Amino acid sequence: MNQFFPRSLFGQTLLVLLAGLIVSHAAGSWIYTADREQAVRAVGGFATAQRIANLTRLVEDMPREARQRIVAALSDQSFRVSLAAQPTAVQAVNDDVPAARAIRDFLVDQLSLGPARQPRVSASAAEGPPFGPGRMMGHGPMMRGFGAFAGFRDLQVSIPLADGSWLSFATALPAGGPAFSAQFLLSMGIMALIIVAVSVWAVRRVTAPLASLATAAERLGQDVNAPPLPETGTTETRQAARAFNDMQMRLRRLIENRTRLLAAISHDLRTPLTLLRLRAETVENAQERDKMLGTITEMDSLIGATLQFAREESASEPRRPTDLASLLQSAVDEMSDAGLPVRMESAEPVVYECQPAALKRAVRNLLDNAVKYGKAGTARIRRASRAIEICVDDEGPGIPPSELARVLEPFYRVEESRSRETGGVGLGLAIAQSIVQAHGGVLTLSNRETGGLRAMITLPLSGKPQSTAG
Known part of the structure; x- marks a missing residue:
């Protein structure tokens, strides 16, 4: 029923x-x-x-x-x-x-x-x-x-x-x-049509602002700098629109304040790190000096990655139609020219309205993660019935199922030590997920049956956000 x-x-x-x-x-x-x-x-x-x-x-x-x-x-x-x-x-x-x-x-x-x-x-x-x-x-x-x-x-x-x-x-x-009688039925039918037409118009007029509010909420989830919601309609609708716009303004100020705070912390921390580096270089014991300089370098990388993560979340790059197949091929070629074992399967052009620089950064992070932890990376793209799917497969051991959702969290890594051999501070996947979510999409990780990890970006063709999944 x-x-x-x-x-x-x-x-x-x-x-x-x-x-x-x-x-x-x-x-x-x-x-x-x-x-x-x-x-x-x-x-x-x-x-x-x-x-x-x-x-x-x-x-x-x-x-x-x-x-x-x-x-x-x-x-x-x-x-x-x-x-x-x-x-x-x-x-x-x-x-x-x-x-x-x-x-x-x-x-x-x-x-x-x-x-x-x-x-x-x-x-x-x-x-x-x-x-x-x-x-x-x-x-x-x-x-x-x-x-x-x-x-x-x-x-x-x-x-x-x-x-x-x-x-x-x-x-x-x-x-x-x-x-x-026939006349009675005809008159009743005409009256019913008029009533239905007026009812549809009235109900649509009442519910249309709610649909606009839902659309604005979805748009805000993708872009915090989206234009404010028009404050029109009934008194209750104007109040809801005004409250929504106030919330959006507070969120924007919160993100801007956090970015400025992180930038200030980064600047303040790098000054003593520079002094520590100068003092470490004066240490006569070469082995101790190298260890100290390595620790300072790792701390500097951590600060830089944290600041970059905050900037990525607050970035407001304009959207424009982009061939995602060419964008993906460009990222693969750049990494391949640098000697990294990555490749891409041939694909037809796929035009999508996006933030190309940000989306390329997300793809590059996935390819970089595949090379560091999975020996090699293979990229492919295809257009499904309602979405565009970008896959990056590696040849590594995969990730325990219990860790698949947690590795998308900032600063989390499966290996216990953040060693300099693999590099990174656990922000690559978090940045990629933030960029994908800003496009209304979903980033999911799964272990392949043949071995290795698959990272899949799903971008909706309708422009509406997908439900997140681990």
């Missing part, structure tokens, strides 16, 4: 609104048609009673020898009239049908009949009046007093005349037409 239920706020709001409108529309239509049928029956019943009273006065005013001709002329297939010495087989009053009592009382009043000349009225009840006789939903001034005449289907009336004869009537209200 849930698979047919819309997942978006727009879809759910529109569904709830339309469901309520449909239910209220259907209930209103049913009430209208039921009330209309009752009103038609009430008017028909009153008209029938009035006609019987008028015809009775007409026949009674005629000479006795002309009455039969008048009665024959008045009778037809739907309204039968007869004049006889005895009444037809009609009950005195059918108390089960309120319309019978109402018609009898009406005739007594209209014809001024005394107690000795009471009419006989028999009526069969109409089928299932929705609101009961005289209980119509719409009781306007024109319908006041008509409701009691609505509750019969077949009617028989016998009225005693002054000369002792009986004038009898037999009729029936015609069956009601279809509950929903």
Whole structure:
């Protein structure tokens, strides 16, 4: 059932609104048609009673020898009239049908009949009046007093005349037409289309700012220097946009302050390191001097890598369409020219809007990591159905599964010692991941079945961030 239920706020709001409108529309239509049928029956019943009273006065005013001709002329297939010495087989009053009592009382009043000349009225009840006789939903001034005449289907009336004869009537209200006529259905359809169109417009207008806010949040996750969100719409929407822009400004200031702080620390630390280097060079013991200079060099590299990591996170390189296959080949060629064992499999051009310098830095870090810890690196790129995949495979021993997620953390390395033989301080993969995430992508590490480690960059073609995975 849930698979047919819309997942978006727009879809759910529109569904709830339309469901309520449909239910209220259907209930209103049913009430209208039921009330209309009752009103038609009430008017028909009153008209029938009035006609019987008028015809009775007409026949009674005629000479006795002309009455039969008048009665024959008045009778037809739907309204039968007869004049006889005895009444037809009609009950005195059918108390089960309120319309019978109402018609009898009406005739007594209209014809001024005394107690000795009471009419006989028999009526069969109409089928299932929705609101009961005289209980119509719409009781306007024109319908006041008509409701009691609505509750019969077949009617028989016998009225005693002054000369002792009986004038009898037999009729029936015609069956009601279809509950929903073609015009009614057409008008309801037009109204439904108008309501649906207005509902879609209204719901879209209300939910559109939320979609803009979600897009701005995704854009902020990729670029902290993205343009601010327009503060338009309803009061609540403007407040949300203003709070979002304030948050973005605070994040930008936080990153800028951290970068300046790291730069200041780097500068302040390098000054005493330079003094230590000068003093270490004066040490006469060559073995001790080399150890001290090596330690100082490692500390200087650590400071430089830390500052570079902070700068990479706060970089705001403009994006432009770039052939990623050429970019990857360029990084491989540069490292190959330097004598490093890297290569790239042939690939078709893949154009993607990115920060080319930053993305090249991420690829170079992955290739450098493959050479240092996996003997050699092989790069490949392909366009999948919804993403671009860049893979870098090495020929090393791989990484324990429990360490795959942790090696992406800053300053973390699988080997316990940060030896100068392999180099690095554990920031290469962290920088690469930061760059990939800024493009809305994901960097994942996995051990290949044939041996070695695979680092895969997945960049979404839609430009939306992917869910991170270890």
